[in-house]
Amino acid sequence: MRLxxxxxxxxxxxxxxGEGEPLRVMTDLxxxxxxxxxxxxxxxxxxxxxxxxxxxxxLRFDVERAPWARGLAALEQGKADLMTGLARTAERERYIQxxxxxxxxxxxxxxxxxxxxxxxxxxxxxxxxxIGHVLxxxxxxxxxxxxxxxxxxxxxxxxxxxxxxxxxxxxxxxxDCQVDYALLTPELGGRIVKAAYRPEARTExxxxxxxxxxxxxxxxxxxxxxxxxxxxxARAARRYQTVVAHQ
Numbered sequence: 001m002r003l004x005x006x007x008x009x010x011x012x013x014x015x016x017x018g019e020g021e022p023l024r025v026m027t028d029l030x031x032x033x034x035x036x037x038x039x040x041x042x043x044x045x046x047x048x049x050x051x052x053x054x055x056x057x058x059l060r061f062d063v064e065r066a067p068w069a070r071g072l073a074a075l076e077q078g079k080a081d082l083m084t085g086l087a088r089t090a091e092r093e094r095y096i097q098x099x100x101x102x103x104x105x106x107x108x109x110x111x112x113x114x115x116x117x118x119x120x121x122x123x124x125x126x127x128x129x130x131i132g133h134v135l136x137x138x139x140x141x142x143x144x145x146x147x148x149x150x151x152x153x154x155x156x157x158x159x160x161x162x163x164x165x166x167x168x169x170x171x172x173x174x175x176d177c178q179v180d181y182a183l184l185t186p187e188l189g190g191r192i193v194k195a196a197y198r199p200e201a202r203t204e205x206x207x208x209x210x211x212x213x214x215x216x217x218x219x220x221x222x223x224x225x226x227x228x229x230x231x232x233x234a235r236a237a238r239r240y241q242t243v244v245a246h247q
Contacts, residue, residue, distance in 0.1 A: 022060035023081040023216065025050065026071030028156055032181045032240040033085050033104075033205075046084040048236050049103065049227075056223045059216060067155040069136040078212030082220075086208040087138035097211050099221045102204035103233050106175035108139040110195035111183075116170065121196035132160040132172035139173050140201035157182065164192055171195065175203055181240075 027034050033046040042063060050061045066074070074080035076095040088098055110131075112120055119125065123142075126149055135153040138144060152169050154160055160172040161182055172179075176194075183189055207224065209217045227233055 020060075022062040024074075024079075025061050025063045026066055026074050026080045026083050027063055027085070028065060028068045028071065030085060030157065030178055033178070045104070045237055045240055049084065049233065052227065052232065052236075053220060053223050056226070057219050059220065068134060069155070072136055075208070075210040078210050080210060081213045081216075082207060082209045084205070084207050086206045087203050088206055088208075089138050092138075092208070095211050096208040097214055097217060098206045098208045099217070099224055101221075101225055101228055102206050103224060103228065104177075104205045104237065106177040106203045106205065108143075108173060108199050108201050108203055109176045109179065110171050110173050110197060110199075111164065111179055111192050112171040112195055113164075113191065114193050117193045117195045119196075120171065123197060123199075125197070126171070129170040130168075132163055132169040134160065134174075139175075139203070140199050143173065143199070161188060161192065 027042070027046065029035060030046075031044065033044045034042060035044045037043050042065070047063070050063065053059065054061060064080070071080065071083050072092070075083060086092070086096065086098065088102075110120060110126070111117070120129075126143075128150070130150050130152055132152045132154060133139065134157060135155060143149070152163075154163070157172075157174055157178060160169070160174065161179075163169045164172050165188060183192055207220070
């Protein structure tokens with residue numbers, strides 16, 4: 001009995017210390033959800049969301065920036081706890097446990113120079129074009145699985161925009177809530193526009209945990225459901241929409 005009690009006394013502080021360790025969050029820049037300020041600090045809707053979830057749960061987050069594909073690999077290998085801004089796919093569900101409710105939604109769109117954007121009014125007209133996309137990102141079917149298209153994969157959207165502006169690709173695919181924000185900059189505004197073709201699809205964004213590190217998922221899921229029910233996420237998103245409208 002005494003040995004059992006001694007073991008319990010030793011292990012209890014260790015368990016509490018483990019519970020207090022920050023959750024490792026993998027992310028990459030994706031304005032207006034994840035951006036860098038002038039001091040190199042991350043900001044944006046996802047960062048605000050993590051801060052509010054931390055305030056309500058007491059959980060701490062260690063946010064690490066890395067290419068999107070590397071972040072997904074860290075979840076698959078159990079080296080990180082979670083990511084925000086995840087589209088849901090059967091392939092990812094092998095190693096990611098998604099929180100039940102999405103916290104935001106965007107639409108996939110194609111972007112090109114104004115002359116091509118006007119002519120690009122159907123999916124079939126994508127054939128023969130050099131189409132930029134972010135590696136390991138999910139857009140819509142049949143695009144994601146179409147092996148006949150000439151796809152050029154890179155690590156992030158900012159690369160795609162620069163490649164398109166320089167004529168290294170003909171068109172890019174992205175989500176409207178992110179690319180539209182990026183196109184507000186003077187150097188890109190007017191040079192890149194939405195294509196006439198609009199996929200009938202919607203991209204819901206989730207928080208997802210590595211299936212190897214699920215201990216604190218229920219606590220975070222309950223807090224997110226409360227935020228959504230209160231309308232907190234919608235109000236936080238409007239702050240960035242207001243910024244966009246006045247830039």
